[in-house]
Amino acid sequence: MLNSTQSGISKTVIWSMSIISGLVVANNYYNQPLLGLIAKDFSVSESAAGKISVLTQLGYAFGLLLIVPLGDKFLRKKLILIDLVLVFAALLWMTFATELWMLYAASLLIGTTSVIPQLFVPIAAELSSEKDKAANIGLVVSGLLLGILLSRFVGGIVGELWGWRSMFGIAAGLMLLVWVFVYKMLPELQPNFKGTYLELMNSVLQLAKTQPVLQLASFRGAMAFGSMCALFTTLVFHMERPPFEVGASVVGSFGLAGAVGALAAAKVGSLQNKMSINRIILYALLILIGSWGFTYFAGNTYWGLIIGVILIDLGVQSSHIMNQTNYFLLKTNAVNRLNTVYMVSYFIGGSLGTFFASLAWQYAQWEGVCLVGITMGLLALIAHIIFSRKVSLKSKII
Template sequence: MSAPSRDSSSTHDHDRHPHYSRGTLWLLATIAGVSVANIYFNQPLLGDFRASFPESAWLIGAVPASTQLGYALGMLLLAPLGDRFDRRLLILLQLAALGVSLIFAASAPSLVVLIAASLAIGVVSTIAQQAVPFSAELAPAAERGHAVGTVMSGLLLGILLARTVSGFVAQYLGWRAVFYASVLATVALAAIVIARLPKSRPTSTLPYGKLLGTMWHLAVENPALREAATTGGALFAAFSIFWSVLTLLLAGEPFHMGPQAAGLFGIVGAAGALAAPLAGKSADRRGPRAVISLCIGLVAVSFVVFAFSARSIAGLVVGVIVLDVGVQAAQISNQSRIYALKPEARSRVNTVYMVAYFIGGALGSALASLAWHALGWTGVCLAGLAATGLAAFSHWRGGRR
């Protein structure tokens, strides 16, 4: 009797999730990776931007800062729409807007236009925040974790490889070619979405204003969420401080390296991807707070290593590995904490967290530019340590509640 029961259950489950397949998961993973890569393409290109717009060299740091600020705005204003409208339609509309924004960036006649286009790219690159909850909707409950993990792996690969791809393309074809190539990738992806991605089922009838309002209440009513958001945002600020000026360091004495070399550091950062599953297991076993404390220490150590590596590629490589492991492991542990706060509102809780996360990244990029022009590499390392100190204070204060 048991065998027919299993077959019946499996068939019934398939009937309720007819669009769930490995191919659909990998398509969503590709959507997440290709879209999120656009907010990191500009980081290895800062030296090229400075060469193209020398009269505005002091504003170069505003390019990555505006992209990350745009991503935070997109998270706040666009991500909640997935509960209200068909996510397939939202993904297509955002891909169209992304293509237009990339064209403006590729053809920018001035740094001001490039900054404005970068802000728009950040806003509409939040497509990944539709892809991840879409995978959870399509999957049966027993496979939901696997589905979300698959799409998140695509997002992580997009983050890690974006700088590498950007650096290689810019080295041989110039920085404008990076954005034009992304336009082609965006158009191809939109065609595949039209052909292969199913529609989603909206789960809320709340008006747009009320959707946004519920996130404010979640932040106000959950001190643990505020603490996690502050800690995560400060750590991502430290992360952005380093990556935002690495190209400028490598372009000068004694390295004289182009954007390709800066892009290769993205491959080194793959250590963070290896740390993610280990961090999740450690958070389950020892508790996420202990893991986050360790991660804050690792990020602090990385900036001490950077401070002594202004003329050492080997030192920079070691520092990148320690930095990426610390930030990625802290991210996984922080998310495991916040998802347990309000299981019925995980998308909105995640939106609150990620908005703060990318605001931290934007502030970090802006601070990095100021520190670089004021005190050089030493100033950058001090800024990174200051951001890490803010993360430590937030985490310590949360533990005393």
């Protein structure tokens, strides 16, 4: 199936999708600076509270796998509006949960339903001209990234002022506003897949099996995101102890430092005129690995952690944007299914990073977390060095 003629997309719609992406994806990350408060409120261990982040990211992977491919089969605007209702319900459940299992279940559902940004990214790619594709993808992704990073800052502040439950209640209210905005703003796109849901999922599997560009991008993205999640999931536990001994608001403020890296990464698409995608990704992964030097050797100082957070976000998000640009250059209408394969891998990697970092914290504290983070970064770099020259953008037309 060849791509249809690009019809263009206005900057107003692109900016709107960028803002909404940030608001929706933030639902997955409010919990990270609040884990300490939740652990105390429910009288559970830090590792037990850490499972909330793991389940949220696993839920996001499930949503990417089960919901995002439907963007090729159904009217996307209608799909997004229905999904927003489910997001709202999951956030309310989290707000009023009284048992630990309720928190786990609600977190899983929040992750599963907060996948709307990954329906927006293919829209931006599909409607953009070739010369604007990387820039428009970068703009939508930058909104998503700022949502991820600023959610930690906002979550920490709100949690300390009014308690962790209030953050999820506020998030539920924001989803109602987003629903109204999507209803009035988003253009309707016709589906391009006529088969059954089973055939749709089989085509996702075929893309994963047959597209080497997509396979390599997915592995690089999974390892890089897992490396970043290892840092942010355990940062709150690290900073609750000496020499810092600070609360959720200070930990959440590190999202502002990460935003510096994310904003810089949003401009990475413009570098394509000067160097290849593979070279940009190589430099991004080297920055990611180098960032762990600051978090390890200067991890007991504010300046060390701030520099580490800026660099890790710059490296991860730069490679992420270029990974997506790479596989969206494949000549196909299956844009949502391509994105499904990549993003499912991405958040499975995030879940693994969170899981192993939680274990590492339990047994080896901060040194163990740094080992997890740098190992995942090195795996991404090794795969890139070995395989990037063997895959070609001249993959077959799907």
